[in-house]
Amino acid sequence: MKAIRSLTPKKTALIILILLGIAAISAFVIYPYIFVKPQQDLQKTLGFYTGQPSDTINIAGSTTVMPISLAIAPLFHEFTGVNVQVSAGGSGQGYSNVIDRISPIGAASRSPSSDELSRAAANGVTLTLHPIALDAICIIWNIPGLFQGDLKLTKEQVAYVYSGVYTNWIQVNSSLPPFPIYVIGREPGSGTRQNFESNFGVGYTKVSQEVTNNQDMVSSVLSTPYSIGYCSLAYAANVYTAEIAGAGGTFYAPTKENVKDKLYPATRELCYVTNGIPIAGSLIAMFLYFVNSTIGQQAVELVGYVSII
Amino acid sequence: MMESKTELPTVRKRVGLGEIIFSIPTLLILAAFFLILGVIVYYGAPVISWNFLTGTPGFTMLYGEPFGPNFLYSEPFNLQILPYGGILPMIFGTLALVSGAIGIAVPLGVLSAVYLNEYLKEGLFKSFINQVIGNLAGVPSIVFGIFAFTFFSKQLDFGVSLLSGWFVLGFMALPIIIKSTEEALKAIPRGFREASLALGATKWETITSVVLPVATPGISTGIILGIGRIAGETAAILFAASIFYQSSLYPTNVFQPVMALTYHLYYEATSSPFAGINRPYEFGTALVLLGIVLLFSIIAIYIRTKSQKKRKGW
Amino acid sequence: MDLIGRLRKVFRNLPVDVLTRPAPSVDVLQLRGKEYLRRFFSPEGFTGVCALSSFIITILILFFLIQQSLPILQEMGYGQYALPLLSGLGYGDYAWILNNGNIVTGLINFVTGSTWYPKYLSFGILPLIAGTLVVVGGAMLIAVPIGIFSAIHLSEYCPLKIKNIIKPIIELLAGIPSVVYGFVGLIFLVPWLAGVFSLRSGQTALAGSIILSIMILPTIVTISEDAISAVPKEYKEASLALGATHFQTVWKVLLPAAISGITASIILAVGRALGETMAVLMVCGGVANMPPLSLQMFFTSVKPMTAAIAAEMGETAVGSVHYSALFGVGLVLFGITYLVNFIADLINSRFKKKFGRAR
Numbered sequence: 001m002k003a004i005r006s007l008t009p010k011k012t013a014l015i016i017l018i019l020l021g022i023a024a025i026s027a028f029v030i031y032p033y034i035f036v037k038p039q040q041d042l043q044k045t046l047g048f049y050t051g052q053p054s055d056t057i058n059i060a061g062s063t064t065v066m067p068i069s070l071a072i073a074p075l076f077h078e079f080t081g082v083n084v085q086v087s088a089g090g091s092g093q094g095y096s097n098v099i100d101r102i103s104p105i106g107a108a109s110r111s112p113s114s115d116e117l118s119r120a121a122a123n124g125v126t127l128t129l130h131p132i133a134l135d136a137i138c139i140i141w142n143i144p145g146l147f148q149g150d151l152k153l154t155k156e157q158v159a160y161v162y163s164g165v166y167t168n169w170i171q172v173n174s175s176l177p178p179f180p181i182y183v184i185g186r187e188p189g190s191g192t193r194q195n196f197e198s199n200f201g202v203g204y205t206k207v208s209q210e211v212t213n214n215q216d217m218v219s220s221v222l223s224t225p226y227s228i229g230y231c232s233l234a235y236a237a238n239v240y241t242a243e244i245a246g247a248g249g250t251f252y253a254p255t256k257e258n259v260k261d262k263l264y265p266a267t268r269e270l271c272y273v274t275n276g277i278p279i280a281g282s283l284i285a286m287f288l289y290f291v292n293s294t295i296g297q298q299a300v301e302l303v304g305y306v307s308i309i
Numbered sequence: 310m311m312e313s314k315t316e317l318p319t320v321r322k323r324v325g326l327g328e329i330i331f332s333i334p335t336l337l338i339l340a341a342f343f344l345i346l347g348v349i350v351y352y353g354a355p356v357i358s359w360n361f362l363t364g365t366p367g368f369t370m371l372y373g374e375p376f377g378p379n380f381l382y383s384e385p386f387n388l389q390i391l392p393y394g395g396i397l398p399m400i401f402g403t404l405a406l407v408s409g410a411i412g413i414a415v416p417l418g419v420l421s422a423v424y425l426n427e428y429l430k431e432g433l434f435k436s437f438i439n440q441v442i443g444n445l446a447g448v449p450s451i452v453f454g455i456f457a458f459t460f461f462s463k464q465l466d467f468g469v470s471l472l473s474g475w476f477v478l479g480f481m482a483l484p485i486i487i488k489s490t491e492e493a494l495k496a497i498p499r500g501f502r503e504a505s506l507a508l509g510a511t512k513w514e515t516i517t518s519v520v521l522p523v524a525t526p527g528i529s530t531g532i533i534l535g536i537g538r539i540a541g542e543t544a545a546i547l548f549a550a551s552i553f554y555q556s557s558l559y560p561t562n563v564f565q566p567v568m569a570l571t572y573h574l575y576y577e578a579t580s581s582p583f584a585g586i587n588r589p590y591e592f593g594t595a596l597v598l599l600g601i602v603l604l605f606s607i608i609a610i611y612i613r614t615k616s617q618k619k620r621k622g623w
Numbered sequence: 624m625d626l627i628g629r630l631r632k633v634f635r636n637l638p639v640d641v642l643t644r645p646a647p648s649v650d651v652l653q654l655r656g657k658e659y660l661r662r663f664f665s666p667e668g669f670t671g672v673c674a675l676s677s678f679i680i681t682i683l684i685l686f687f688l689i690q691q692s693l694p695i696l697q698e699m700g701y702g703q704y705a706l707p708l709l710s711g712l713g714y715g716d717y718a719w720i721l722n723n724g725n726i727v728t729g730l731i732n733f734v735t736g737s738t739w740y741p742k743y744l745s746f747g748i749l750p751l752i753a754g755t756l757v758v759v760g761g762a763m764l765i766a767v768p769i770g771i772f773s774a775i776h777l778s779e780y781c782p783l784k785i786k787n788i789i790k791p792i793i794e795l796l797a798g799i800p801s802v803v804y805g806f807v808g809l810i811f812l813v814p815w816l817a818g819v820f821s822l823r824s825g826q827t828a829l830a831g832s833i834i835l836s837i838m839i840l841p842t843i844v845t846i847s848e849d850a851i852s853a854v855p856k857e858y859k860e861a862s863l864a865l866g867a868t869h870f871q872t873v874w875k876v877l878l879p880a881a882i883s884g885i886t887a888s889i890i891l892a893v894g895r896a897l898g899e900t901m902a903v904l905m906v907c908g909g910v911a912n913m914p915p916l917s918l919q920m921f922f923t924s925v926k927p928m929t930a931a932i933a934a935e936m937g938e939t940a941v942g943s944v945h946y947s948a949l950f951g952v953g954l955v956l957f958g959i960t961y962l963v964n965f966i967a968d969l970i971n972s973r974f975k976k977k978f979g980r981a982r
Binding site (some may be wrong): 081088089090091092093095096099100116157181183187188190204207208209210212223224225227228 | 740741742743774816817823824826907910911924934935937938939940941945973
């Protein structure tokens with residue numbers, strides 16, 4: 001009782017510090033025994049994998065591919081106990097990691113630039129792209145009063161909008177309301193932006209706003225009337241997409257069937273990048289095999305992209 | 310009843326114009342605080358549950374068992390995308406980062422403050438070091454972030470790791486701890502040190518046996534303020550220590566990245582692949598983060614007010 | 624007496640033999656060098672090395688910032704931009720230093736270049752600086768009046784009991800992480816602004832200014848309130864004795880007397896606002912265009928320097944020119960905050976001379 005009655009600030013401080021220290025130490029000591037799942041029996045599940053469960057795979061790269069990596073990581077972990085680390089950084093980051101030999105695998109949503117190819121050659125790295133999913137660049141829009149299917153554009157019209165030639169919707173199509181277009185683009189390092197600009201033939205862009213990822217793009221378009229933007233197939237579920245004219249002049253909507261049959265004119269392959277062909281039996285080979293198998297592609301479809309098998 | 314501050318005999322004052330005009334800004338500030346707090350509690354509280362706090366973020370879940378050596382060709386699997394899991398790995402990551410950072414910053418900071426206050430004479434060098442510490446406190450956190458990336462991750466080759474996070478967050482907490490310890494040491498009357506030296510103790514014995522124990526409340530205030538600051542730090546760990554998801558959920562050694570609450574909130578709010586349905590969970594994450602940081606701030610304020618009240622009795 | 628009782632309690636921890644130790648011997652013939660060595664290998668030297676750690680950390684940060692930004696500064700150091708500037712100022716005779724790709728002209732070109740378009744390798748950070756200035760300036764315009772008036776209220780008009788509740792609450796406001804501010808701003812403030820001002824998108828400099836002002840208010844309020852309370856009572860009593868009202872006393876006597884402390888608080892707040900990253904990253908829109916020089920600047924999307932680094936660093940290849948440019952931005956930021964800190968220290972020391980204590 002006497003001790004509690006004389007609870008000086010010094011004692012209070014010491015007690016709190018000691019409690020903090022005990023909590024920290026016990027957290028570090030106890031967690032391996034509580035939270036780490038027991039390892040799967042490797043021989044039973046993946047008979048020809050020759051690595052150790054303590055290996056890690058670090059997949060950095062495109063934010064477009066990230067949902068696929070995030071979906072596959074826990075599945076792969078459940079089968080092999082391998083730690084799969086997923087981070088974003090853009091396709092440039094994915095290529096850099098492989099070129100600088102920081103990681104054996106990266107994620108990319110565009111093909112390598114000439115700069116990256118020369119750096120790879122200088123480093124003795126062969127960039128090998130392994131396609132894992134089919135994606136499409138969807139042109140998303142928000143015009144009050146119009147609904148899905150009402151907006152059909154050609155690639156040329158999109159290019160004019162993004163380079164500032166068309167500034168009003170009525171210039172795009174005389175049946176559209178006469179309001180200024182609010183153009184939303186992506187940040188400079190984005191693989192999606194690079195793909196969009198090369199696919200639709202856009203050079204110097206004039207945008208009203210830049211966002212840093214697909215999700216931001218979708219929410220910005222949704223909240224801004226008379227706006228236009230572009231995003232990846234997996235994110236376009238809740239927003240109106242424009243139908244783009246294909247080679248023969250027919251307008252195709254970016255649906256999964258159109259993308260699978262390559263009818264939609266702005267499709268691209270999402271890839272994992274490695275240094276050369278992975279050695280059979282190595283962890284990376286196992287991982288790519290897993291991604292391109294039924295279960296991996298089922299995850300791809302669940303995320304919203306189109307399976308490649 | 311308002312008492313005149315200058316201790317003149319109590320004069321009954323009407324509520325003057327000055328009071329009304331000047332109280333509006335204070336009310337505005339209080340309103341901002343309670344708005345922000347209220348909004349996060351209102352939207353975040355429904356999400357807080359035992360599963361949320363102790364679960365793990367799962368994106369896909371396989372129901373049923375894989376079967377046979379040819380399982381990769383069998384179909385279909387019972388594969389579903391979970392709406393969300395929980396944030397336990399993030400809470401652990403934040404606490405792990407903070408513990409290590411404090412472990413680096415406290416010895417360094419307390420000893421530095423001891424030297425600055427006890428040993429160093431007033432002069433050009435002391436004001437220079439004080440300026441340096443003040444400058445370090447003001448360096449933008451993103452500059453710390455890119456410094457940590459280029460020095461710890463690239464130059465020392467730690468990679469994106471818990472260790473880099475410890476160092477950079479420790480460096481950020483260092484000025485706070487130095488300042489608080491210095492103030493605590495300055496507040497101790499000179500008589501303590503002089504009496505101890507007169508009794509024959511060496512200077513170092515004085516410091517360890519007399520000065521530091523008395524200064525403990527002030528030092529703890531500083532430590533807890535430092536914890537509050539670095540627990541909420543995002544930009545510093547953005548490139549050097551944090552990762553959005555790793556399937557083993559916890560770093561098995563210090564050279565692995567961690568999943569941190571702040572980075573998770575930032576990434577979920579701006580670029581999560583599954584946002585829209587995840588908004589309530591973002592509020593939950595924000596509420597947990599806010600709760601942790603405010604808890605530390607409240608503890609620090611409590612210790613400080615108690616010790617101030619006590620000091621008034623000297 | 625109570626003091627002796629406390630001293631007794633405190634000195635309980637001293638080693639047992641303090642009273643019986645022999646007196647230390649004094650060697651009159653100690654060599655200079657040995658004395659410094661002895662002091663170095665004592666607790667004094669050990670803690671002294673620790674104290675140097677802050678200095679070493681600052682030097683490390685500066686070194687790596689400069690090392691990584693050298694490529695961009697050298698690349699931009701070809702003097703075709705600075706030459707007209709120098710000639711206009713009358714220093715055309717010194718134009719010979721501009722013929723090499725030196726770093727100083729590189730820095731000038733870097734800072735005064737008005738296009739930030741990394742895709743086409745255009746790295747002028749004037750739009751970023753302008754973005755930072757607009758957001759921070761707007762935040763100061765909002766926060767300084769509110770902060771100073773609130774400080775006056777707390778120190779002069781507020782009853783003591785209420786003040787002891789309000790001050791901790793305001794300090795709690797300072798403790799909220801910046802991501803939480805950015806998150807709340809993104810979800811609530813941005814759509815609200817778009818609705819109120821009929822904008823396309825609420826992600827503007829104004830949103831950044833409002834959020835930033837809430838973040839720096841605690842700094843201004845606490846330090847200004849300290850400054851106003853620190854004004855000696857005699858000033859106030861003399862003014863009241865001469866017949867001034869409370870309001871007049873506050874306005875004409877207390878505020879001018881506390882002006883150094885208030886200025887220090889404003890400058891510290893500016894320093895904090897300049898370094899703020901996450902909140903402005905999430906609400907400011909992120910378009911690196913020069914904001915127009917009118918009231919419209921608050922309603923355009925801007926990209927402050929800190930937001931530029933945070934948004935673009937993740938995607939640049941290590942060692943590329945873009946990477947180096949971002950480190951250049953970091954270097955400029957470091958320099959600006961160092962300058963702000965230096966000015967704050969200057970004002971603090973002036974205040975010390977005036978009142979004999981800090982603030």
